[in-house]
Amino acid sequence: MSETSKVEQVDLVQANILAAGANKKSVRVVNGLGSLMGSKNMVDVDFEEDSNMDYLLRKDQEEKEKYKNAKHISEMPWTLSNWHLHINWLNMILTVGIPLVGLYFAFSGKVPLHKNVLLFSIFYYVLGGVSITAGYHRLWSHRAYSGRWPLRLFFAFFGAASVEGSIKWWGHSHRIHHRYTDTVRDPYDARRGLWFSHMGWMLLQPNPKYRARADIADLTDDWIVRFQHRHYILIMLLSAFILPACLCSYFFNDFKGGLIYGGIIRVFAIQQATFCINSLAHYLGDQPFDDRRTPRDNWITALVTFGEGYHNFHHEFPTDYRNAIKWYQYDPTKVFIYGSSLIGLAFNLKKFSQNAIQQGLVQQQQKKLDRKRSHLNWGTPLTQLPVWDKEEFKKQSKENPGLVVVSGIVHDVSGYITEHPGGEALLQAALGKDATKAFNGGVYLHSNAAHNVLATMRVAVVKEGVDAAARFAARRGESLEGKKLV
Amino acid sequence: MSETSKVEQVDLVQANILAAGANKKSVRVVNGLGSLMGSKNMVDVDFEEDSNMDYLLRKDQEEKEKYKNAKHISEMPWTLSNWHLHINWLNMILTVGIPLVGLYFAFSGKVPLHKNVLLFSIFYYVLGGVSITAGYHRLWSHRAYSGRWPLRLFFAFFGAASVEGSIKWWGHSHRIHHRYTDTVRDPYDARRGLWFSHMGWMLLQPNPKYRARADIADLTDDWIVRFQHRHYILIMLLSAFILPACLCSYFFNDFKGGLIYGGIIRVFAIQQATFCINSLAHYLGDQPFDDRRTPRDNWITALVTFGEGYHNFHHEFPTDYRNAIKWYQYDPTKVFIYGSSLIGLAFNLKKFSQNAIQQGLVQQQQKKLDRKRSHLNWGTPLTQLPVWDKEEFKKQSKENPGLVVVSGIVHDVSGYITEHPGGEALLQAALGKDATKAFNGGVYLHSNAAHNVLATMRVAVVKEGVDAAARFAARRGESLEGKKLV
Ligand code: HEM
Ligand code: HEM
Ligand SMILES: [Fe+2]
Ligand SMILES: [Fe+2]
Ligand SMILES: [Fe+2]
Ligand SMILES: [Fe+2]
Numbered sequence: 007m008s009e010t011s012k013v014e015q016v017d018l019v020q021a022n023i024l025a026a027g028a029n030k031k032s033v034r035v036v037n038g039l040g041s042l043m044g045s046k047n048m049v050d051v052d053f054e055e056d057s058n059m060d061y062l063l064r065k066d067q068e069e070k071e072k073y074k075n076a077k078h079i080s081e082m083p084w085t086l087s088n089w090h091l092h093i094n095w096l097n098m099i100l101t102v103g104i105p106l107v108g109l110y111f112a113f114s115g116k117v118p119l120h121k122n123v124l125l126f127s128i129f130y131y132v133l134g135g136v137s138i139t140a141g142y143h144r145l146w147s148h149r150a151y152s153g154r155w156p157l158r159l160f161f162a163f164f165g166a167a168s169v170e171g172s173i174k175w176w177g178h179s180h181r182i183h184h185r186y187t188d189t190v191r192d193p194y195d196a197r198r199g200l201w202f203s204h205m206g207w208m209l210l211q212p213n214p215k216y217r218a219r220a221d222i223a224d225l226t227d228d229w230i231v232r233f234q235h236r237h238y239i240l241i242m243l244l245s246a247f248i249l250p251a252c253l254c255s256y257f258f259n260d261f262k263g264g265l266i267y268g269g270i271i272r273v274f275a276i277q278q279a280t281f282c283i284n285s286l287a288h289y290l291g292d293q294p295f296d297d298r299r300t301p302r303d304n305w306i307t308a309l310v311t312f313g314e315g316y317h318n319f320h321h322e323f324p325t326d327y328r329n330a331i332k333w334y335q336y337d338p339t340k341v342f343i344y345g346s347s348l349i350g351l352a353f354n355l356k357k358f359s360q361n362a363i364q365q366g367l368v369q370q371q372q373k374k375l376d377r378k379r380s381h382l383n384w385g386t387p388l389t390q391l392p393v394w395d396k397e398e399f400k401k402q403s404k405e406n407p408g409l410v411v412v413s414g415i416v417h418d419v420s421g422y423i424t425e426h427p428g429g430e431a432l433l434q435a436a437l438g439k440d441a442t443k444a445f446n447g448g449v450y451l452h453s454n455a456a457h458n459v460l461a462t463m464r465v466a467v468v469k470e471g472v473d474a475a476a477r478f479a480a481r482r483g484e485s486l487e488g489k490k491l492v
Numbered sequence: 493m494s495e496t497s498k499v500e501q502v503d504l505v506q507a508n509i510l511a512a513g514a515n516k517k518s519v520r521v522v523n524g525l526g527s528l529m530g531s532k533n534m535v536d537v538d539f540e541e542d543s544n545m546d547y548l549l550r551k552d553q554e555e556k557e558k559y560k561n562a563k564h565i566s567e568m569p570w571t572l573s574n575w576h577l578h579i580n581w582l583n584m585i586l587t588v589g590i591p592l593v594g595l596y597f598a599f600s601g602k603v604p605l606h607k608n609v610l611l612f613s614i615f616y617y618v619l620g621g622v623s624i625t626a627g628y629h630r631l632w633s634h635r636a637y638s639g640r641w642p643l644r645l646f647f648a649f650f651g652a653a654s655v656e657g658s659i660k661w662w663g664h665s666h667r668i669h670h671r672y673t674d675t676v677r678d679p680y681d682a683r684r685g686l687w688f689s690h691m692g693w694m695l696l697q698p699n700p701k702y703r704a705r706a707d708i709a710d711l712t713d714d715w716i717v718r719f720q721h722r723h724y725i726l727i728m729l730l731s732a733f734i735l736p737a738c739l740c741s742y743f744f745n746d747f748k749g750g751l752i753y754g755g756i757i758r759v760f761a762i763q764q765a766t767f768c769i770n771s772l773a774h775y776l777g778d779q780p781f782d783d784r785r786t787p788r789d790n791w792i793t794a795l796v797t798f799g800e801g802y803h804n805f806h807h808e809f810p811t812d813y814r815n816a817i818k819w820y821q822y823d824p825t826k827v828f829i830y831g832s833s834l835i836g837l838a839f840n841l842k843k844f845s846q847n848a849i850q851q852g853l854v855q856q857q858q859k860k861l862d863r864k865r866s867h868l869n870w871g872t873p874l875t876q877l878p879v880w881d882k883e884e885f886k887k888q889s890k891e892n893p894g895l896v897v898v899s900g901i902v903h904d905v906s907g908y909i910t911e912h913p914g915g916e917a918l919l920q921a922a923l924g925k926d927a928t929k930a931f932n933g934g935v936y937l938h939s940n941a942a943h944n945v946l947a948t949m950r951v952a953v954v955k956e957g958v959d960a961a962a963r964f965a966a967r968r969g970e971s972l973e974g975k976k977l978v
Contacts, residue, residue, distance in 0.1 A: 013926040325913040365944040427811040440499040458851040
């Protein structure tokens with residue numbers, strides 16, 4: 007019989023083109039620096055052409071030509087003369103430089119922190135944070151639910167305040183991360199270490215060889231996404247820095263405080279929290295659903311990211327609008343989405359079935375258990391034991407009087423007679439005999455533990471008892487691997 | 493082939509006689525009220541004959557005759573005229589009456605509690621408690637280790653201070669409890685409810701029909717056990733009441749306080765704590781090793797009984813000198829025994845192998861997991877699916893275009909196309925085709941969850957792919973139960 011079904015196979019090339027969205031003519035979106043703060047070179051989706059994809063594929067081709075003979079900078083060792091080429095300076099300024107300036111003003115005491123500004127900054131942190139988690143992430147990247155335009159507008163504006171790039175760029179990278187988790191194409195490849203997945207991926211020049219594409223036609227179909235991407239730099243400056251500064255100036259008469267704490271330092275905090283999802287959430291915590299890949303559940307990361315820390319669940323059930331399913335797990339983003347659905351701003355909330363979720367848990371637990379089981383001594387497998395008939399058993403018993411039959415299996419209990427918790431006499435009385443009934447309740451209903459101890463003493467199978475032995479082994483979870491005993 | 497091996501069976505009658513110790517002529521031990529505070533009628537080991545067993549068997553016989561026609565009181569309903577016959581008045585006085593007197597003196601303020609007496613009482617509680625747990629229980633009842641005579645003397649004297657009967661009586665009941673756990677012969681049968689297993693069993697007249705015997709020849713072989721049993725009433729009065737009263741009188745000038753707090757109330761406390769092992773420890777807590785019987789692990793019971801609360805472990809591994817094996821579990825009795833072994837007072841400490849202990853954990857976890865698994869929908873088992881050849885698949889595809897083959901199995905994804913997290917287009921492109929490769933990494937390496945969702949859509953097996961299907965099912969833990977697919 008042939009290995010594979012003879013039914014026509016799916017055309018993989020064609021399907022991969024579909025998956026990358028390369029079949030679609032995207033609407034024209036003029037570049038507005040929306041990929042600021044991303045590895046622009048890695049998941050570039052800006053274009054000047056009518057079709058996003060045509061432009062990208064052409065650029066891929068150009069780069070291929072360029073690096074045919076020459077090595078890309080990411081493949082070269084760091085030297086005194088080339089180190090500055092390894093670094094993505096724009097990202098360095100946005101995620102390290104500006105925060106340093108802010109921290110200088112804060113810690114030097116030049117801009118003192120007032121209580122009102124602090125409270126405002128925390129409030130504004132939440133606005134920007136939830137816009138990323140409920141908007142950028144669960145709504146746009148994963149289509150875990152649908153949102154009406156006022157909600158989407160809110161997310162687009164305050165999401166920009168977190169300075170993590172445009173929805174379009176963010177969603178594209180994120181879909182690639184999910185499709186290629188833990189591979190060279192994963193932008194934040196967690197296998198490359200904590201630092202790389204935290205900030206390294208974005209501060210260094212990525213290797214264009216490992217570029218990936220994902221279909222984001224549904225994003226560019228949304229006028230809010232297009233608008234935000236086009237005017238990203240303006241919207242970002244406004245929502246991230248100017249608005250908080252002006253609000254603090256108006257209400258608390260503290261423009262500088264608003265700029266430093268409500269702007270720069272708040273942005274720094276939310277950026278770091280988000281980066282933690284790529285680093286810590288792939289590094290620290292439990293793997294209740296699947297441990298073949300790096301994502302992990304961790305309440306600490308959940309705490310700073312409004313519930314995104316249940317990352318093992320999330321990678322397993324990415325289109326679920328929830329990241330946490332237990333009542334005691336912290337997932338305010340889920341509550342926010344659910345709340346929005348109650349007032350009609352969100353709808354079509356998606357959930358994986360409870361059945362599928364429970365299956366994942368059971369499968370992972372089984373895996374862990376099998377691993378534990380494989381480290382223990384369960385006694386010689388029946389298939390590796392010789393088969394004795396009654397005469398052989400009698401003969402062997404004469405040479406070694408310490409033999410006892412239980413459930414069709416011969417055991418050598420010689421070394422156990424003085425150890426037997428039920429006393430020497432009883433075991434002695436069973437030597438050379440079949441003690442199946444006595445062992446199983448006729449005298450004493452032995453525990454599981456006793457069965458396990460017994461199994462370590464196996465020496466043979468009795469011919470007349472092979473069926474009993476096989477049934478007994480099956481009840482114990484031992485597999486005969488399709489082999490017959492005789 | 494016959495069910496049972498033809499090897500000679502162990503003689504069950506003979507073996508049960510051995511197990512009850514009925515083959516032995518015990519040394520003569522004159523009754524000294526040592527079974528005080530036990531269900532004397534149930535596990536009576538007093539005798540006036542040369543042989544313990546002859547006497548007991550004769551009494552069994554007498555009782556059998558007596559209740560041949562008449563019902564025993566325990567089988568009769570409670571009435572106004574017979575209620576007092578249901579009750580074991582001696583035990584009632586010892587475990588309820590005297591404590592009530594003590595509590596009266598304490599709460600009425602007639603005997604005030606001084607700090608020194610309190611501290612002494614706690615100290616004395618520990619002496620008596622450890623003598624029960626390390627001595628009565630682990631040393632004598634379970635032979636979990638051996639002890640030199642000074643240690644045994646210590647246990648025999650201070651064990652009597654807890655007023656729980658003689659070692660001989662206690663050990664006998666306890667061995668019966670382990671041999672017949674959760675049966676009518678279990679003196680503290682936990683299935684009869686919390687109250688019965690706590691004190692009911694001892695305050696009521698037990699049914700002699702369910703009397704059991706256990707071999708305690710090793711106990712009567714110990715002169716300390718014989719001596720303590722012979723002079724139990726004296727030793728008990730001395731160690732439980734007179735000594736603490738005198739010590740408190742001598743050191744703190746408080747004879748009455750010593751008698752009430754160091755004697756009566758302390759005894760009441762230790763009795764109740766011990767009773768908790770029969771009641772709470774069979775009722776409240778986890779069952780990490782075996783859930784076929786009632787014993788449970790519980791740190792609360794462990795706390796008041798010097799570590800005896802890990803009762804699920806204990807019933808599974810009764811001859812282990814430990815009751816708790818994790819470092820964070822509270823088992824000071826284990827530490828006491830280990831300490832005694834360091835100074836040579838204890839030796840031959842027995843442990844079950846770590847292998848056997850881990851096996852118990854794994855087996856119980858497997859049981860729980862299987863239970864969870866059986867409540868979930870894993871898709872139609874392969875053996876219940878029709879087998880289609882390629883032509884049949886083509887024909888069926890014409891009628892229902894929503895069919896996709898993955899791993900030799902036909903799935904009807906009609907209802908899932910718009911739901912597919914990877915987009916409609918990709919699924920659409922797979923209709924009527926074999927998507928095995930695309931599904932398994934060719935386009936996207938689907939998660940476990942995706943495989944589980946897929947399984948719920950099964951409709952048939954492709955003839956050319958039965959092998960692939962069987963292998964796939966095996967990897968998923970589905971058993972074909974020895975059936976062939978074609
Ligand atoms: C053949 C190998 C045997 C092994 C490995 C074995 C093992 C054990 C173990 C581990 C216990 C401790 C309690 C438990 O875990 O359930 C036990 C208790 C006991 N065994 Fe065995 N046993 C064997 C044979 C027998 C036979 C043939 C008899 C009777 C004819 C017997 C009678 C008892 C009794 C009566 C107890 C109860 C002791 C008590 O709780 O007081 N055993 N045995
Ligand atoms: C036949 C039934 C199918 C089912 C039940 C199914 C199920 C799923 C599920 C549950 C996901 C979410 C992510 C995950 O759990 O791994 C997913 C994602 C995906 N599926 Fe499928 N799938 C099917 C067929 C296909 C086929 C035939 C293809 C490709 C030709 C495909 C391509 C994808 C891709 C590319 C994703 C990734 C989406 C992303 O993370 O951006 N699926 N699928
Ligand atoms: Fe991730
Ligand atoms: Fe995600
Ligand atoms: Fe028990
Ligand atoms: Fe015990």
